[in-house]
Amino acid sequence: MIEEISACDERLVKVSGAAGTGKTAALIARAARLINDGADPSTILMVASTTFGAQALRERLRAALGEDNAPAANEVAITTALNAAVAVLGTPAACEATDRKPRLLAGFEYNFFIEDMKTTGQSRRQLKNVMDLFDRHWCSYDTSEDWLIPGEQTVAWQRAQEVLGALGAMLPNEAPYLAARFLQENPEGRAQCGFEVVLADDFQNLSHAQQTLVCLLANRQVMVAGNSNETATCASPLPHPDGFTQFENLRNGVTCFQLETAFNNVKATAFADALAVAGADSQALTAQKRDGSATDITLVKWNMAEDEFNSLTKYLRALIADREIEESQMCVVVPNKRWARTMQQALGKRGIKTSADGAFPGLVGDPRDAARSQALIAFTKLNLLANPEDVVAWRAWCGYGHQLTHSDTWGRLLEYARQQGIPVLEALPAVAQAVAGGTEPFMKAKLIAERYNQGREFIEKNSRRKGFGLTRAAGLDGLREFKGTLDTLAGDEDAATVYAVLRDKEMNPTFTEGAHILRISSYENMVGCNYQYVVITGCVDGLMPARDAFEVVSTDEDRKRVMDAERRLFAGAVAKARDELMLSTFSRAQLELAEKTKMQVTRVRSDGDDRIALLRPTTFIAEARNAAPSTIGGQMLLSKYDLA
Template identity: 30%
Template sequence: MMVETAQLETLRIVGGVGTGKTERLIEHIAALTSQGADPARIVAFCATPIACRTFAARLRERIGNKADGVRVTTPRAFALDLLGTGEAIAFTGREPHLLAPFEEAFLLEDMKVCGLKPRRLKEMIRFFYRSWSELADDNPDWLLPGEETSTHDLLKANLSFMRAYVEPEVANVAVRYLRANGAAQAALACEHVVVDDYQLLSRASQTLACLTATRSLTVAGDPFACVEAYESYPYAKGLDEFLETNPQAAKETLTVCHRAQATAYAAERLMAATHTTTFEIKESPAIPTGDPNVLHAENPTDEFRHVADTVAEALAQGTAPSSIVVAVPNAVWGRNIATSLAAKGTPTEVLPCACPIRGDIRNNDACVEARIATALDLVANPHDTAAWRCWCGYGDYLVNSASFATLRAQACAEGRGLVDALTMLAAPSNAQGADGANSIVGSQRVIAAYRAGRALIERTHALQGHQLLDEIARIVTDGSLSATPAAIIELCLGTGPDTPSALARRLRERMLAPTLHDTNAVAVVPYRTVAGLSPDFLVVTGFVNGFIPCRDYFDATATPPDKQESMHARDLRGVYAMIGKAEKHLTVSCFKNIDLESAGKLKLKINRIRLQDGIRTCTIEPSKFLALVVEN
């Protein structure tokens, strides 16, 4: 994973939830700074943006103003900064543009021209993504000749033509750039590197973090808490590979859990259920006792109300809002919990469960927010290649993928980029029927979209802030919208400059690297995001079959036994990583009944259906994991 050096001091720390791994890293940094280490030469890698925020706050409490010099970041953000340097752009031929989900939809459509059946293509792309994240391409023979190689080449060609990256690829390319460029690695190197939640990172991200250390490298993790919190394909094996690569590394195992007894016991039961434990969690005699509080509601509405009452009671007893986290299974639960909390006057900040900008890119009316975001990218940077690809594909059933396949082939043969190719295609001579345009099926649609985009840039480039967003919304919707959608406003506006580039940068950061900002609000977050937090008071909502485990787990026709086993193991780790974050109080809530239509939409596991007051009502059971969380 990294080149071993005689001077590098290495340490691996492992332990279960609440055993003090993060605190051990903070004390390590404190010791380094007290011994004269320059804080600017220290980097702390955390697994999620929220974890970065929490780590930085705790570090500041420990070492004061010195913490301002320590860089606390995620490997993804670190990699994108690296790939944004002039040398890296020249090396890769791409910009540090990470594709959002709605932008990646265009890439996937462009891949369909390869002729593979959609299911086979999807499986192959997932294989490429995982292989990139695990640096499988270190082996030159990792691909089979023929279909695999040609499809991989097409995927890389399309990404290069868009001059952009997909998330599983970012750390991989950054590692390859550093390995190929010793000067860049030397310039980037830091004396001391610490990595928290090592198991939540991909293998490529682990390697990238390790490559930056010159004097000391300390990693901490819990192999059982390997869940997909922020990065795709987290790599728990990296904790063992770290020792293989650094046989001289010191080793520490933390076993005493400093969290509530209910949390410690639940975590221990969940870990024991796998029969693969490598260490045990011992309770601390100083921690509070008691089992988790379980809220059994009649229906979802009752559950939302009970949760709001529970949070209000905790606030009344003196718990700080920032020390309370409510975990939700999906966006529907998040919205309803936030509404119920607001009705109680509880300040709330909601972290989205998915990218807040989405919709059908084939239907202009169904993807207005995505089109506004793309238009803003174009105004901020008229040479944004990925934005032009998307802009010229909206509203077409095949997003003009055939046109761009031909355009890409011609542009590559001529040594041109996408923007130059579009400029030439839309030149008056081509628009009047020159051979270049006639050879591209659907070129007139692409030309019309390109010219509309240029007109939009010309009309709005001098505007800023709310005025800019409103004008873009009017243009994109042909005047049907007079104001910007709320989701765009929330993503774009805030403190700081309101120039087009500032708005576009803010939107992309909040969309792709969401975090919490309000230190006086109760956080409502997705299950997976709890991994970056350590609240005093944790409420896990919607803890029923169908949400966790998902409905397909119970369907033998959809899930064969081997897949069911892997899903069970994954969910066990997810529940362990989530409930193990409760420092002092853990509450789990579930509901018993819901109408049949809602149960179907939410994909719940229906236990029984009956007619109640003329409404077909379903009985829903608590999650099968509840028996492990709460001791019978």
């Protein structure tokens, strides 16, 4: 059937199937068939849920094209729906039509936006509720703003437009909405931005706006693949699974294919299907046949959490040497950022190179506390050197180290710029000049003038620096957040080049490529990927599923919502094992560690001076019943390689 799909030239095509049945493989086969038949690779768009999924698509397309034709894979547009929206909005026609620039706010930059929104008098909780409302309507592709209720919502909406307009920036959930509206309302722009063929993987994960955008970008054919039971919140905070399940009902002439044979490890896909059924009242789509590796799947049980890091990594080192497995074909799945860092350190001590870039949010810190935002300040300094006209960078620069990030003063600057009829970039030097002349255009204008002058002085002093001199001047050296990227520099890059690399890592993280680099992934970033050997760590209640699934103070509905979402993520990771799957759990942990990482503690015991938390293996093991993996003790596992 995959061969039949690859040859299908119908305008609208839907491919569905259970986990591991080759939905992604079908899209790759279609792209490879088009290229081998002479299609221009640049006329093909492939959409993934995450940047890691996009990276995997390109790697697999190269392999499918063969050695001679593999370079054509680099010409295919393989990206996320969000980045496709940014590309559309960056065209001259879209910039003119929307009067906006697709300069997306990074996570830490969004915090400044929220502080500036507080000048409306609303609390952070109120603003969160309002912004969640805006996101919901953007993601749902509500093309009218009639849903705005006069009062707090209208005030917040107007303020958001003012702040974003002054920054020359855009919110991530806003971009697909604006891009889809532009394409729908501008036929000429749609013709310029479109692709002959659009192939969208895991279509159910996209928001309604993203799905609309993807379809509007297709001139000749759109092929979507997915399964609503595999819906994950990774491409959008509000995925739209109905957009996939109802795809053929909402459109005429849709050709549908349903894949029925699972090709990955047969026990892993059976395990994933059992979990899907457990969460969908037996209505989940499951594989009818299995034709993959029959290797056993294993649940290894350690005594303490520390054993998972120390002993499991020792075993993996021996396994790699014994099997001669390429480390890039092995993925360790972790439940949180702490697990990612600790596992990376433990594997590094074993001599195993790893990539955990983007496994969890990159640049974090509190901009209100300069001591806790060193990485943010260094990133902003580099941003100023790379692009002194980036208002977002100036906004951040003017706000570090203050309890309210100087939001009131920045708001007065915006008002001053509006009154003078000039953009913020002109208002900044105008205020500095006025203060130097002895006048203060508005309250606390001296503060803005001081920060602006410091920024200009820094730019003038360091604008010509390159390479390591540049990174030292910006304060990047010695910071863990940038070490991996800085290690790849040649040493002669200018500020624009280094900043582009760091921003791309922040906004579009991918794994470091290399045959001997093991990958460490979050559950969300397993979507769209596939590995020979998958190890899922931290398989205890509280880590997976999250403790919110057990909180007695929550409603049954809230607990079920969390449990269902976590089950889909867990099942999705399980199904990504082509050959071997190992799950790792432990029965005890130091109470302090258990509380910090929100494990679900069943009892607490004293062990000398230590307090030990007793834990349960993830509830999903019991849910899978006969399809669950067999359990083996950690010491028995180590004995296979005389490591006990």
